[in-house]
Amino acid sequence: MKFRKLPFRNLTKKPGRTAMLTVLVMILSFAMFAGAATIFSLRNGMKSLEARLGADVIVVPVSAKSKVNLDEMLLQGTVGYFYMDSDVLEKVREIDGVEKASAQTFLATLRADCCSIPVQVIGIDPDTDFTVQPWIAQSYGKPLETYDLIVGSKVGTEIGSTLRIYQQDCQVVGRLDSTGTGMDTAVYTTMDTMHLLLEAAQGLGHDLKITGDPDEVISAVYIKVKDDSSAVSVNNYINVHIRKVESVQTKNMLTTVSDGMAGASSAMTILIGGIWVLTFLLIIAAFCMILRERRLEFAVLRMLGASRRMLSGMIFTETAAICVLGSVLGILLACAVVFPFGGLIEEKLGLPFLQPGAGMCILLAAGTFLGVLLTGTVASMWTANRLSHVDASKILREGN
Amino acid sequence: MILRAEKIAKWYYRKSGESNRFFTVSETDIQLESGSLTVLMGRSGSGKTTFLHMLGGLLIPDAGKVWVDDKDLYAMNDAELSRYRNQHIGIISQGHTAVQSLSVLENVMLPQVMYGDKDGGTGLAGEWLTRFGMQDLQEAFPSELSGGELRRMSIARALAGKPEILLADEPTGDLDDENTQLVMKALREAADEGTAVLVVTHESDALDYADQRWQMNAGVLTK
Numbered sequence: 001m002k003f004r005k006l007p008f009r010n011l012t013k014k015p016g017r018t019a020m021l022t023v024l025v026m027i028l029s030f031a032m033f034a035g036a037a038t039i040f041s042l043r044n045g046m047k048s049l050e051a052r053l054g055a056d057v058i059v060v061p062v063s064a065k066s067k068v069n070l071d072e073m074l075l076q077g078t079v080g081y082f083y084m085d086s087d088v089l090e091k092v093r094e095i096d097g098v099e100k101a102s103a104q105t106f107l108a109t110l111r112a113d114c115c116s117i118p119v120q121v122i123g124i125d126p127d128t129d130f131t132v133q134p135w136i137a138q139s140y141g142k143p144l145e146t147y148d149l150i151v152g153s154k155v156g157t158e159i160g161s162t163l164r165i166y167q168q169d170c171q172v173v174g175r176l177d178s179t180g181t182g183m184d185t186a187v188y189t190t191m192d193t194m195h196l197l198l199e200a201a202q203g204l205g206h207d208l209k210i211t212g213d214p215d216e217v218i219s220a221v222y223i224k225v226k227d228d229s230s231a232v233s234v235n236n237y238i239n240v241h242i243r244k245v246e247s248v249q250t251k252n253m254l255t256t257v258s259d260g261m262a263g264a265s266s267a268m269t270i271l272i273g274g275i276w277v278l279t280f281l282l283i284i285a286a287f288c289m290i291l292r293e294r295r296l297e298f299a300v301l302r303m304l305g306a307s308r309r310m311l312s313g314m315i316f317t318e319t320a321a322i323c324v325l326g327s328v329l330g331i332l333l334a335c336a337v338v339f340p341f342g343g344l345i346e347e348k349l350g351l352p353f354l355q356p357g358a359g360m361c362i363l364l365a366a367g368t369f370l371g372v373l374l375t376g377t378v379a380s381m382w383t384a385n386r387l388s389h390v391d392a393s394k395i396l397r398e399g400n
Numbered sequence: 401m402i403l404r405a406e407k408i409a410k411w412y413y414r415k416s417g418e419s420n421r422f423f424t425v426s427e428t429d430i431q432l433e434s435g436s437l438t439v440l441m442g443r444s445g446s447g448k449t450t451f452l453h454m455l456g457g458l459l460i461p462d463a464g465k466v467w468v469d470d471k472d473l474y475a476m477n478d479a480e481l482s483r484y485r486n487q488h489i490g491i492i493s494q495g496h497t498a499v500q501s502l503s504v505l506e507n508v509m510l511p512q513v514m515y516g517d518k519d520g521g522t523g524l525a526g527e528w529l530t531r532f533g534m535q536d537l538q539e540a541f542p543s544e545l546s547g548g549e550l551r552r553m554s555i556a557r558a559l560a561g562k563p564e565i566l567l568a569d570e571p572t573g574d575l576d577d578e579n580t581q582l583v584m585k586a587l588r589e590a591a592d593e594g595t596a597v598l599v600v601t602h603e604s605d606a607l608d609y610a611d612q613r614w615q616m617n618a619g620v621l622t623k
Contacts, residue, residue, distance in 0.1 A: 001506045003513050006499075013501035013541075300497040303458060304511045304557075305486020307479045393459035396493045397449050 003310075007317040021286055022326045025372055028279040029330025030337075033368040035272035037338045038345065040360060042261045045180030045352030049257065054131040055222035056231040059092060059238055059247045060084070063209075064219075080120070081106045083210050083217040084245060091242050092221050097229030102128040103218035105194045107201065107208075109165050116164045119155060120186040123194025131222050132188055140174030146196070147171055150188040153178040154343065163187070166200040180346070180354025260351050280379055287383035298387045299395035308388040315384035316377060323376035327369045335361075401469055401488070401564040403432040403455060403596055408464030410450050410619075424450045427463065428621045430614070432565065432598055437591040439607055440600045442616035448600040449494065449569050451616065455598065456567045457485045468565070486514050490563030490595075492571045496550045498542035504529065505538040508557045528556035532582065547574045555583055559590060566590055566597045572606070584609045 011018045061084035089103045105123040109116075126133050126144060136150050144150070147170045149163055155175075157163055163170045170189070178184055189197075198214040210217050225231045231249055238247035298311055306314075338345070339355060346353035356364065410425045425447045432438055432455075442448045453459035455466060457473050466473040468488065476484060485491075490511075498507050508525035529538055532552040542550060551574040558566060568587060572580040580603075588609045591597040599606050607613060615622050 001502075001509055001513055003510070003515075006501070009501040296497075297499055300493075300499060302482070303456075303485075303491050303493055303497065305482050305484075305514055307482035309479060310482070310514075393450070393453040396453070396458070396495065396497070 004317075007314050008321065010314075011318055011321060017290065018322065021283065021322045022329070024279055024282050024286060025323050025326025025376060026330040026333065028276060028283075028375060029327040029368055029372045030334045031272050031275035031279075031330075032371055033331045033364060034334035034338050035268045036364050036368065037334065037356065037361070039265045039268050040356045040364065041180070041338075041342065041345075041353045042264055042349070042351055044354035044356055045346075046258060046261050048179045048354045049181045049352045054134075054224065055250055056225040057223040057235050057238070057247055057249055059088060059221040059223065059242070059245050060219065062244050062246050065246060081108050081208065082219055083208065084219070085212070086216045086218045088242060088245055089218060089221050092223060092238065095234060095237055097226050097234050098223055099226040099229075100128070100130050100224040102130060102222050103191070104129070104131075104220050104222065105191060105198070105217065106219040107165075107194065107197055110206075116162075117156065120182070121165060121194065121197060122186050122188050123191045123197075124188060125191050129222075130224055132183070135176055135179075135183075136174065136188060139176050142173075144173070144190045144193075146190070146193050148173045148189065148193070150174040150176060152176050152184040152186045152188075154184040155187060165197055166204055166206070168197055168200050178354060180352040257351060260349075264349050264351060276375070280375055283376060283379040284382065287380050291383050291386055294387060295390055295395050298390045299392040302390065302392035303396060311388040312384040315380055315387060319376045319380040319384075320373060323373045324369075326376075327372040330372070331365050331368055401434050401596060402467075403565050404467045405430045405455060406465045406467065408451075408454050408461040408466060410447075410454060410459065411462050423619045425454070425461075425616075425619045426621075430455075430621065432596040434564065434594045434596050435591055436611040437588055437597040437599065437609055438612040438614065439610035440598060440614045440616060440621075441602060441604070441607070442600075443602060446616045447619040448616050451621070452491075452567050452569050452598065452600050456489055456491045456565075457481050458491070483515060486511055486561075488564045490558035490561055490566040492555050492558045492566070492568040494569045494573065496542070496547065497554050498545075498550055500542050503539050503541055504534060504545070504553050507542065507553055508560050511557060511561045524562070525556065525560045528560045528586075529553070531586070532556055532579075548576065548579060551575055552579065552583070555586070559586060562595075564595060566595050568597070568599045570601055571599060572601065572603060580605060 061082050064082040083105070086103065089101060092098060092101045102125055107121040107123070109118050109121060122132070124132050126136075140150055147168065149170045149172050151157055151172055151174070153176055157172050159172055159175055161172050163172055170193070176183060195215045198208065198210065198217070201208055202210070202214065223234060225234050231251065235247045235249045238245065301311060342353055342355050406429055407427045408425065409423060409427045411421050411423045413420050414422050428451070440448055440451070450459065454461045457466070460474055468484075471484070473481065473484070499510060502510065505525055508529060512525075526535070526538065529535055532555070534549060534552060534556070537545065537549065542553070545553065551571070555568070555571055558568070566587070571587065572583050575583060584606060587597050587599060591611070599610075613623070
């Protein structure tokens with residue numbers, strides 16, 4: 001028998017007391033880690049969105065607004081489609097201050113026999129695209145051939161498999177890294193393939209509301225404004241001078257998302273803070289309850305020669321053991337809830353949600369662990385002080 | 401080793417009464433020497449336990465000093481005094497003083513493993529438990545023991561450490577006649593082997609084993 005094992009014996013011989021304290025610590029640890037991971041995921045999603053959107057201004061047909069929620073479609077990947085004449089692209093390119101402009105064409109597949117899965121298909125021009133192509137190039141180094149597809153990270157198909165879109169067999173040749181944005185649920189292909197798919201859809205009788213040649217339509221124009229020019233001016237110019245289109249500044253879209261994220265982050269922070277205060281008070285209350293129960297035990301240890309420091313050390317060791325166990329369980333539980341259900345959280349919050357990498361997760365876990373350990377130690381300080389200063393003589397005389 | 405109390409006293413303040421100050425133990429001198437067994441008799445509430453706790457380093461006297469050889473017990477800091485009590489003074493307290501999370505054998509070994517964290521004392525602890533008829537209860541936990549068994553366990557714990565000073569507060573309070581004799585003989589043996597033993601009791605049977613006899617009445621110690 002060794003004296004340093006006594007704290008652990010105290011814990012195992014009082015399983016109910018130990019379990020109660022461990023559960024309290026676990027709740028605190030869960031709240032801290034899950035909350036922090038969610039806040040970091042939202043921030044990551046926002047950064048990813050800013051980085052991947054790339055465009056300062058987006059031009060869509062006026063009719064787009066009545067068909068889908070533009071913010072949701074462009075930022076969150078809601079399935080939708082709308083079309084305008086491709087000459088809009090040329091008109092935009094001629095505007096002063098436009099550095100780059102590239103068109104994209106959208107098509108939504110259906111949950112029907114003609115299509116494997118319902119996804120947003122986006123046709124891009126690999127030569128001019130600056131919003132998606134750089135990320136495609138990272139995942140797939142070769143040029144896209146006809147009927148080649150690059151899928152977003154959340155599209156449930158394997159590379160090398162075939163996706164059937166309006167009865168056209170398309171080959172999945174690559175997958176993009178996770179972005180936490182609508183890009184994750186979309187499928188990318190070249191403009192040529194997109195035109196073939198549009199024809200196929202029309203051939204199957206689907207009314208895409210395209211007037212004219214399907215080869216001459218686009219859905220949106222993404223614009224990068226020159227550094228010395230103003231996105232506001234370009235945006236306003238398009239809205240005034242190009243007919244039947246609506247120009248939207250992405251900054252405004254991002255502000256909406258950013259506001260949502262700030263709100264969610266604040267709510268999460270308040271929630272974590274509330275849980276922290278509540279748990280801290282509960283742990284203190286639990287230790288106070290233990291105080292009376294253990295007075296005689298500590299008086300006996302004093303009588304046998306234990307110093308105040310040894311008794312404080314014993315309480316801190318017990319607290320540390322409970323905090324280690326509780327925080328590890330809380331972190332594991334949080335991992336089991338936050339990471340597998342990241343998609344659901346993203347959907348419910350309606351915000352880009354990109355989970356932090358392994359390194360950041362380890363840092364968050366370490367921070368949570370230390371935070372919980374510190375909280376437990378501070379909460380037990382008063383009890384440790386009271387117990388180590390018990391009036392052993394008085395307690396032994398009274399027998400309790 | 402000589403334990404010497406020099407004019408030690410303990411008092412409390414009352415809000416009412418003739419005098420504000422109430423003496424639990426009036427100014428008292430006593431000397432406990434190696435190899436002698438001292439019995440201190442007195443009625444309940446006469447101040448015996450308070451006196452014993454002051455001698456054992458558990459209760460700071462309001463006046464006077466407690467010397468162990470040339471060491472002033474209460475001049476030491478908490479760490480020094482605690483260690484000194486662990487290594488030189490054995491205390492048998494009233495009531496049940498088991499550590500509930502430890503087995504009987506571990507309880508008896510506890511004072512010996514408190515400093516240094518080494519395994520030790522198992523043999524002597526086991527011997528004392530056997531002598532007190534508890535050899536089959538070594539692995540049992542305190543919650544499984546009767547009051548008499550708990551009392552014998554705490555006496556075995558004090559004796560297993562071979563203390564130089566042994567302060568026993570009503571050591572036979574929960575025991576039947578047979579066990580009372582067994583315990584008193586053990587305390588007498590400890591004294592014969594060189595321990596300075598003080599037995600505080602209100603049972604006159606203990607006087608048969610005593611070298612010195614004291615009486616305490618209302619905090620006043622008399623021969």
